[in-house]
Amino acid sequence: MDFGFGIAPSSSINLDKVDLSLYRKVKEVEPDIERCMACGSCSATCPAAKFSGMSVRKVILGLQRGQQKEVRKMLSNCMLCGKCNMVCPRGINTRHLILSVCRYFDMKEEQK
Amino acid sequence: MKENIVIIGGGAAGLEAAYQLLTLGYTPIIIEKSGHLGGHLYDWNRLFPDMTPAKQVAKAMMERVKDANIFLNTEIISIDKKDDAYAIVLNNGISISCTAVLVTTGFQLFDAHKKEEYGYGIYDHVITNKDLEGWFNGNKDRRVDDKDGLKAVGFVHCVGSRDIKAGNSQCSKVCCITAIKQAIEMKEKYPDAEVYCFYMDLRMFGKKYEDFYINGQKDHGIHFIRGRVSEVSENIDGKVIVKAEDTLNGKPIKVTLDLLVLMAGIVCNSDTAKLASALKLPTDTDGFLKSKDNVLNIIESPKEGIFYAGACTGPKTVPETVAEARAAALAIHNHINSHKSWTSDSE
Ligand SMILES: Cc1cc2nc3c(=O)[nH]c(=O)nc-3n(C[C@H](O)[C@H](O)[C@H](O)COP(=O)(O)OP(=O)(O)OC[C@H]3O[C@@H](n4cnc5c(N)ncnc54)[C@H](O)[C@@H]3O)c2cc1C
Ligand code: SF4
Ligand code: SF4
Ligand code: SF4
Numbered sequence: 001m002d003f004g005f006g007i008a009p010s011s012s013i014n015l016d017k018v019d020l021s022l023y024r025k026v027k028e029v030e031p032d033i034e035r036c037m038a039c040g041s042c043s044a045t046c047p048a049a050k051f052s053g054m055s056v057r058k059v060i061l062g063l064q065r066g067q068q069k070e071v072r073k074m075l076s077n078c079m080l081c082g083k084c085n086m087v088c089p090r091g092i093n094t095r096h097l098i099l100s101v102c103r104y105f106d107m108k109e110e111q112k
Numbered sequence: 113m114k115e116n117i118v119i120i121g122g123g124a125a126g127l128e129a130a131y132q133l134l135t136l137g138y139t140p141i142i143i144e145k146s147g148h149l150g151g152h153l154y155d156w157n158r159l160f161p162d163m164t165p166a167k168q169v170a171k172a173m174m175e176r177v178k179d180a181n182i183f184l185n186t187e188i189i190s191i192d193k194k195d196d197a198y199a200i201v202l203n204n205g206i207s208i209s210c211t212a213v214l215v216t217t218g219f220q221l222f223d224a225h226k227k228e229e230y231g232y233g234i235y236d237h238v239i240t241n242k243d244l245e246g247w248f249n250g251n252k253d254r255r256v257d258d259k260d261g262l263k264a265v266g267f268v269h270c271v272g273s274r275d276i277k278a279g280n281s282q283c284s285k286v287c288c289i290t291a292i293k294q295a296i297e298m299k300e301k302y303p304d305a306e307v308y309c310f311y312m313d314l315r316m317f318g319k320k321y322e323d324f325y326i327n328g329q330k331d332h333g334i335h336f337i338r339g340r341v342s343e344v345s346e347n348i349d350g351k352v353i354v355k356a357e358d359t360l361n362g363k364p365i366k367v368t369l370d371l372l373v374l375m376a377g378i379v380c381n382s383d384t385a386k387l388a389s390a391l392k393l394p395t396d397t398d399g400f401l402k403s404k405d406n407v408l409n410i411i412e413s414p415k416e417g418i419f420y421a422g423a424c425t426g427p428k429t430v431p432e433t434v435a436e437a438r439a440a441a442l443a444i445h446n447h448i449n450s451h452k453s454w455t456s457d458s459e
Contacts, residue, residue, distance in 0.1 A: 013358060015308070015335075015367035034329045038338070038360050061360055064335070090326075 042084035052077030123151020125422025132441030222272030273377030284377035
């Protein structure tokens with residue numbers, strides 16, 4: 001029977017079950033990722049943010065919460081301009097971090 | 113010098129003030145209601161920011177006041193102003209007349225039972241910051257079940273602070289740094305454990321506190337989740353289930369823990385409130401003793417001859433408490449001197 005609406009998949013995060021394997025891998029090559037304090041400077045300055053929802057802050061949080069799909073989608077909008085890199089007060093090399101994460105997703109320049 | 117100075121409360125504030133007054137040539141009288149000096153220092157294990165053993169600090173402070181008159185297990189029955197002096201009667205029958213009174217009665221921890229939704233006293237593995245310090249000090253605590261090590265530990269910030277419904281709208285100031293300090297200590301004991309801090313804001317205001325935050329993130333991999341814990345429950349295995357909103361993500365979040373630590377806040381000591389009403393001392397809108405002036409004169413009461421130091425006027429760290437105690441000792445010295453010159457002028 002079609003009621004015209006469906007049950008939305010649960011949007012809650014269960015930290016007991018969350019898959020953090022990608023976050024752990026990224027941490028090994030980008031240990032500074034742990035220093036992020038979610039200030040949002042990176043997203044505020046990002047030229048892609050307005051149009052695409054790209055946000056380094058959300059990429060980092062997404063990795064910490066096992067939201068790989070969302071992270072991948074966001075990353076595809078990054079232009080690698082490096083503006084976020086200049087403003088991060090915790091000195092995280094965000095551009096480098098983005099590239100490292102892309103590598104794990106096996107994203108090539110042209111795929112982006 | 114024969115002027116009597118009574119110090120009510122033998123915690124960090126009372127001890128430091130007594131030491132300074134001894135140095136100035138007075139013999140202060142310390143009245144302490146418990147059986148030991150040191151106040152809350154007695155309950156803590158290691159102190160931020162340098163992880164100094166609390167016992168060591170307390171011991172150093174106690175040794176310097178040996179020459180003071182110290183009454184332990186003693187309380188004030190009555191205190192009345194008589195001319196320029198205060199007449200104090202103690203529960204051991206002794207009465208004292210003194211020129212100055214220094215109130216250093218400190219704080220009390222918010223009673224975590226009152227936040228029923230967090231399950232303190234209801235669930236098996238929920239403790240407070242104070243309980244954890246006790247456990248670090250070697251106290252046995254069956255709520256900390258570490259037979260097989262601890263695998264997941266959570267810290268709830270702002271328990272009984274910033275909470276109008278719980279009767280305390282203020283920030284307790286020291287619990288953010290204490291939570292991260294304790295989270296790091298847990299990680300040092302159980303490196304494989306996942307440790308979570310549930311916070312609304314991280315108020316790392318003091319010297320080197322931000323380093324605790326960065327080290328907690330970077331060296332210890334502590335998970336910081338911005339969101340107030342809304343509800344705690346217990347599963348069939350006795351584990352603690354915590355629910356909150358991951359507000360940076362806009363999503364509900366849930367985790368199962370072996371131990372939950374509640375960062376109970378700092379509230380005005382109920383004994384201080386009793387003393388305040390006996391002396392008709394006003395309390396400020398935050399529930400703590402009201403100073404003559406919150407900018408320039410936090411250590412004087414509105415009543416002549418009564419002084420304050422330490423956490424009786426609000427949440428404070430040990431170094432802040434000690435600085436106030438020194439200031440109060442000097443203010444008492446000046447008060448006594450001006451009093452003397454006034455009486456000799458009139459002769
Ligand atoms: C969980 C926690 C951890 C902390 N850790 C740190 C830390 O690591 N570093 C740091 O700098 N600060 C720390 N603090 C803050 C520190 O505890 C306070 O700064 C300090 O205890 C304040 O000293 P005080 O003398 O004003 O009060 P208290 O320590 O509360 O001492 C008051 C004394 O007065 C006595 N008293 C009370 N009423 C009466 C009465 N009517 N008659 C007689 N005696 C009375 C009490 O018995 C007590 O001995 C922590 C606080 C908390 C809550
Ligand atoms: S590098 Fe990417 S994320 Fe950073 S500012 Fe440029 S477009 Fe935005
Ligand atoms: S600017 Fe740096 S610290 Fe701030 S959110 Fe972005 S990555 Fe994190
Ligand atoms: S210091 Fe932190 S935990 Fe304590 S009341 Fe303030 S914000 Fe909450």
